[in-house]
């Protein structure tokens with residue numbers, strides 16, 4: 320279990336790494352997220368890239384990516400640098416978004432959870448950067464093809480940024496909370512997490528029928 324100070328330290332680390340990945344993702348979001356399903360990702364420079372490279376350089380990469388260039392670059396470069404440190408960071412990242420031991424999700428009425436989840440989906444106050452889930456995911460946008468698979472499954476961002484081989488849907492909500500939304504993960508037993516997870520389940524059904 321995480322102590323509070325452990326969590327604070329972890330989140331401090333995360334937000335430092337995310338200073339780079341968030342602008343990149345925003346650029347991609349604006350570009351219509353068309354890159355996502357094509358290459359299974361590569362749009363989030365990994366934590367190591369943030370540490371190894373000057374920020375100016377990372378911005379250059381973001382621009383290149385938005386234009387559909389240099390897509391493999393961010394990843395390749397990240398891997399070449401600072402691997403020792405990266406491992407520790409990714410372990411901490413994983414801990415923030417992985418189901419805790421003895422996890423018992425909030426148990427509520429499915430319909431009211433779905434309604435609350437829908438409202439939270441467009442709530443920018445969940446993030447620290449002015450984004451809401453809807454900024455990237457309105458009308459089924461912004462998902463890779465993996466979203467149509469039954470959970471738990473492999474998600475590129477889960478692997479590249481959090482070192483997870485498979486993610487559950489509630490873990491995916493936490494991943495997007497921590498990475499693109501640059502926020503703390505939601506409390507595991509909170510109604511908010513249950514609500515967003517239920518709403519995403521409905522979004523997934525729509526996505527599967529596309």
Ligand code: HEC
Nearest residue numbers: 344360450451452455463465466474475476491492495499
């Ligand atoms: C800045 C853009 C951005 C924001 C904001 C964002 N996401 Fe995502 N989300 C992504 C990207 C990019 C992917 C694709 C990741 C991948 O496939 O590796 C994704 C994928 C997902 C997936 C599907 C993963 C799969 O393939 O199974 C879910 C579910 C999801 N996001 C939920 C959310 C929720 C809930 C929020 C709000 C709390 C949110 N996202 C906010 C960018 C964003």
